[in-house]
Amino acid sequence: MFAVFKREFLSYFRSPVGYVAIALFSFLSGYIFINNFSSGSVNIASEVISMRSFFVVIVPIITMGSFAEDKKRGTEILYYTTPVDLFSVVFGKFLAAFALYMIMFVNIIVHMIVTKSCNGIVGIGDWGSIIVFFFLAALFISIGLLASAITDSQIISAIACFIIIIFIQLISTISALVGNTISAFLAVIGVSSESANSIGTAIVNGMNWLDPFTKTADFRYGVFSVSPLIFCVSFAIVFMFLTFRILEKKRWAKS
Amino acid sequence: MIEINNLVKHYGDKKAVNDISFTVNDDEVLGFLGPNGAGKSTTMNIITGYLSSTSGTVKVNGHDILEEPELAKKDIGYLPELPPLYLDMTVLEYLNFICDLKQVKRSERKEQLAKIIAMVKIVDVADRLIGNLSKGYKQRVGIAQALVGNPSILILDEPTVGLDPNQIIEIRKLIRTLAKDHSVIISSHILSEIQEVCDRVVIINKGRVAAIDTISDLSRRLSGSSKLLLSFKGDAKKGINAVRAIPGVSDCKIRISDQDIHESEVTIQSDLATDVRTSIFYAMSKNNLPILEFRSLDPTLEEIFLSITGS
Numbered sequence: 001m002f003a004v005f006k007r008e009f010l011s012y013f014r015s016p017v018g019y020v021a022i023a024l025f026s027f028l029s030g031y032i033f034i035n036n037f038s039s040g041s042v043n044i045a046s047e048v049i050s051m052r053s054f055f056v057v058i059v060p061i062i063t064m065g066s067f068a069e070d071k072k073r074g075t076e077i078l079y080y081t082t083p084v085d086l087f088s089v090v091f092g093k094f095l096a097a098f099a100l101y102m103i104m105f106v107n108i109i110v111h112m113i114v115t116k117s118c119n120g121i122v123g124i125g126d127w128g129s130i131i132v133f134f135f136l137a138a139l140f141i142s143i144g145l146l147a148s149a150i151t152d153s154q155i156i157s158a159i160a161c162f163i164i165i166i167f168i169q170l171i172s173t174i175s176a177l178v179g180n181t182i183s184a185f186l187a188v189i190g191v192s193s194e195s196a197n198s199i200g201t202a203i204v205n206g207m208n209w210l211d212p213f214t215k216t217a218d219f220r221y222g223v224f225s226v227s228p229l230i231f232c233v234s235f236a237i238v239f240m241f242l243t244f245r246i247l248e249k250k251r252w253a254k255s
Numbered sequence: 256m257i258e259i260n261n262l263v264k265h266y267g268d269k270k271a272v273n274d275i276s277f278t279v280n281d282d283e284v285l286g287f288l289g290p291n292g293a294g295k296s297t298t299m300n301i302i303t304g305y306l307s308s309t310s311g312t313v314k315v316n317g318h319d320i321l322e323e324p325e326l327a328k329k330d331i332g333y334l335p336e337l338p339p340l341y342l343d344m345t346v347l348e349y350l351n352f353i354c355d356l357k358q359v360k361r362s363e364r365k366e367q368l369a370k371i372i373a374m375v376k377i378v379d380v381a382d383r384l385i386g387n388l389s390k391g392y393k394q395r396v397g398i399a400q401a402l403v404g405n406p407s408i409l410i411l412d413e414p415t416v417g418l419d420p421n422q423i424i425e426i427r428k429l430i431r432t433l434a435k436d437h438s439v440i441i442s443s444h445i446l447s448e449i450q451e452v453c454d455r456v457v458i459i460n461k462g463r464v465a466a467i468d469t470i471s472d473l474s475r476r477l478s479g480s481s482k483l484l485l486s487f488k489g490d491a492k493k494g495i496n497a498v499r500a501i502p503g504v505s506d507c508k509i510r511i512s513d514q515d516i517h518e519s520e521v522t523i524q525s526d527l528a529t530d531v532r533t534s535i536f537y538a539m540s541k542n543n544l545p546i547l548e549f550r551s552l553d554p555t556l557e558e559i560f561l562s563i564t565g566s
Binding site: 003007015074077079080081083251252 | 331
């Protein structure tokens with residue numbers, strides 16, 4: 001696992017990918033920080049939360065090549081024909097992408113140090129949003145890996161990852177839309193408005209349950225709970241396991 | 256030693272490999288031949304654990320590739336058709352990575368890599384990026400990769416494809432060196448190469464084993480008799496009569512007869528049991544017909560291959 005981690009991590013810096021991701025993150029976080037700083041009210045929590053919306057761009061850039069490139073170049077055969085465990089390959093690649101995120105995060109730490117040294121406030125809510133940031137990063141990276149394992153084209157992998165992450169980011173909007181449409185439809189076909197509304201609400205709630213952003217929203221106010229974090233970790237494990245199964249299934253390919 | 260028993264691989268309705276069985280003995284070089292799409296690469300991929308068979312077993316030094324994959328894979332070095340190289344790494348970085356994957360002990364690593372690098376002659380390029388190497392060097396790095404971990408069995412899928420004649424000769428030499436202490440399976444389209452380096456050949460066609468034997472036995476079996484070509488100075492008829500009189504000669508036919516320069520060429524067919532070459536020499540000498548060329552016309556591997564695969 002360490003071998004795969006080391007290779008993948010260093011490969012980010014052998015190609016433009018690592019530099020592009022870090023530069024993008026530094027530029028965006030720096031822009032937000034300077035804006036806040038010049039207006040005199042720095043809020044690390046809101047900066048970190050703003051940075052989360054760029055997962056949709058940065059995660060596909062980082063993960064698109066993870067497995068797709070191996071398949072295209074024929075190097076995946078190394079993982080099948082050497083005594084290495086396939087799950088440790090998946091986990092190694094996951095750790096490499098996660099480590100790159102940690103390096104990008106150095107920006108935020110610098111911003112925190114600057115804030116502190118200028119007598120600004122770095123409170124419990126800021127730490128809360130930082131914790132959430134990393135758990136969400138883990139979740140999205142595992143989605144990116146899955147997207148990379150299903151295809152041998154980096155572009156398709158990046159697009160698939162982009163669509164899934166954007167769906168998750170918009171889940172609350174989409175659920176409201178779906179819920180309203182369904183209750184309106186039920187009202188039209190003659191269901192009483194009360195039950196139509198309750199069905200609509202149930203659908204909204206059901207879909208919202210999948211939304212990691214709402215689940216972790218309270219962390220920025222310093223209200224911590226374990227279940228949202230377990231939610232992120234378990235889904236990350238599920239996606240990694242699916243990635244592993246997809247790789248393993250290749251062996252039994254029927255075509 | 257590799258034992259392959261009743262290997263079958265289905266791709267949907269198509270049987271890519273259909274009941275293949277053969278054994279590769281220790282320190283033997285086995286040639287693996289077959290037309291495109293015969294199932295060569297599929298079989299090799301199954302032996303190395305890259306693909307799983309629909310049924311049948313592969314045992315590598317007694318370890319089943321599916322039941323004890325780690326032990327079996329440790330004994331195999333595999334060079335696929337497309338060498339699995341990371342173009343963004345240097346040769347040394349890459350080989351170290353392979354050591355990690357193959358779990359080579361840190362204490363043995365340096366010595367082992369130095370030996371491999373010297374053996375495949377990539378000392379000069381050890382610190383260069385693989386992406387910048389020529390095709391010949393890339394192929395060598397691919398072979399080096401297969402040698403990491405000191406496997407007792409090497410499986411090389413078309414190791415000389417796309418190389419220039421000099422590189423082909425060098426790789427062939429290397430394979431011969433390796434064959435001294437490894438079992439080697441080579442698949443190749445270059446039949447002369449197989450003829451040169453292999454002890455035995457397995458010919459597969461449409462997913463089935465068409466023949467397993469040594470090259471000389473195969474050629475004898477196929478022709479049923481041995482054929483000779485004789486060209487001499489003098490009258491063709493006189494020569495033919497002289498040759499036909501020799502016991503053991505079953506047939507003698509004119510191939511070319513040039514009256515102007517007074518030269519003739521005949522083909523002679525003889526029984527497998529008798530070696531008629533000496534008698535022919537004396538008969539020609541006695542009849543005052545100087546021999547210009549005299550050689551065996553046993554089928555080459557090309558002919559064997561074409562006749563077995565029916566193309």
